[in-house]
Amino acid sequence: MTTLYRFPHAEGLVHLLTTKSGRNNDAFNLQVHSIHGSTSHNGLYAPPAPYLLAASMSLINFDHIVCDFDETITDHDTTSSFDTLACQVRSDEFHEPHLTWSQILQAYLDDLDKVDVGDLFHLNQNSTKSEDQQHQDCYSGKKSHLDPRSIKGLECHTDGRTFTPEPQLPVPKLPSLQPWVNSQVRKRIVEKVSLDRVYESGNLVGLLPAQIREYGRSQVRLRPGVVEFLRAFVADLEEEKEEEEEDEKLQDKENKADKEQQQTEQKKGELWILSVNWSQDLIRGAMDQVFGDEEATRHHLPDSHLISSNLQFSDECHEILQKRKKGFSAGQGQGQEQGQGQGEQEQRSTEGISGDASTLPIEATIPTQISNGKVQVRCLTGTDKLHAFQKIQRDYADKHDLALTDTKWAYLGDSSTDLGCLVEADVGIIIGTSKSLLAECERSGVEVIDLVVKNAQK
DSSP states (O other): OOEEEEESSGGGGHHHHHHHHTOOOSSOSEEEEEEESOTTTTSSOOOOHHHHHHHHHHHTOOSEEEEOOTTTTBSSOOHHHHHHHHHHHOOTTBOOOSSOHHHHHHHHHHHHHHHHTTOOGGGOTTOOSOHHHHHHHHHTTOOOSOOGGGGGGOOBOGGGOOBOOOSSOOOOSSGGGHHHHHHHHHHHHHHHHHHHHHHHHTTTBTOOHHHHHHHHHHTOOBOHHHHHHHHHHHHHHHHHHHHHHHHHHHSOTTOHHHHHHHHHSOOSSOEEEEOOOSOHHHHHHHHHHHHSSHHHHHHHSOGGGEEOOEEEEEETTSHHHHTTBTTOOTTTTTTSSTTTTHHHHOOOOOTTOOSOGGGSOGGGOOOOEEEEEEEEOSOOSHHHHHHHHHHHHHHHHHHTTOOGGGSOEEEEEOSGGGHHHHHHSSEEEEESOOHHHHHHHHHHTOEEEEEEETTOOO
16 A cells, blocks of 8 residues: 655654654654554554554655645745735736636636536537536536546636647556546646636736745745755755765775766755746745745756746737737737747846946846736646656656666655655655545545654644
8 A cells, every 4th residue: 555644744844854864863753643544554543663663764765855835835825925916016007907816716716616526518528418418417426427538638618718638648656546637637627727817817917037036035934844844955965965075085086987986876865846836936935935045045946946837927018018008009019029929938037137228238138027927837737747746757867877766756745736746756745634635545545644743742
């Protein structure tokens, strides 16, 4: 049986590192509080010490960490932060949003509820049943007409929009996760439709990358226990690097074979963030709180290690932004888009640029990049994250000429979106007490062990 470990209170996480590094000589500073989904222990159970010892040895067996962001590193979902920030900084020259954030959220919840209850007739254009018959089947408890084998061909016609889901479904580590994969694909349709609403509403127009990062740095609240864990994790990395440098000085420099072997060895203690968040600038700002400043964040979390969707930015004179401004006429700005379309994709920041642009040399003048309200999709749901996690593992093995099994991976997540990655990892660690994630685990036959700090149960 696959086993995940859950920390209802993240403060105990750091004990994994003190045990792993050998600095803590006690048996283990964590204890098992309960076990979920274990038939051998009949659900909830407080096991004896030997069970804890086996759990502890499994828990510390990892080299690298891949971590979710919202409600794993943070203590709240940051999605509404974008609207809050936009309302604070949006220029008066832009139109007010066509839909309020609460209206967008309610429409999203309505669509999600349809998927949750199996009301899927609007997703399958190939069904021979009428919509009334399909609707009646869904609510009468009959098996859904949706055939998982044809799920790749689904189209969503919710709210007048059409969207075809991801062309390639990930193969889960456990066959019992296939229902989870199917549900995530259906949810992905709802997520994409919601992003279309956000863009069309104009809610996220007018943000600068530096403003988003500063908001993440000053306003996003983090989980103290996870912050302590990540700081200790990168501190161990720096300590190992210093020890390796000292060892290299003592080694025979003429021993080329050893030197070549060291170059291909895998690095220890690398960190990735894998998130369905909409802004990499927001994540980096929050991680500035963890690591101290932008330079340290760039060092511990390079761009290649941050995988998420991202807001798109355009030059301020781009047609896509001009259309959002008050007083824009239909014939105005035609032809501007050609030659400037690349600006929509580029994520250039004005950080570090000061002074009057007219006084700067031409090569130093960078057009102001402003969010156009659209999200460049990279990760929407758990299937996207599972694809990305599997790619991280493959790319790392290829880079260091290793077998996939040579490297041990830990994954930290908090919600049902993370289930595929949690199971895929060598060490799957759940943060918090999500009931929906626990239900998904039990449905998939995945055991969950709750761990708490000794003598500090809450």
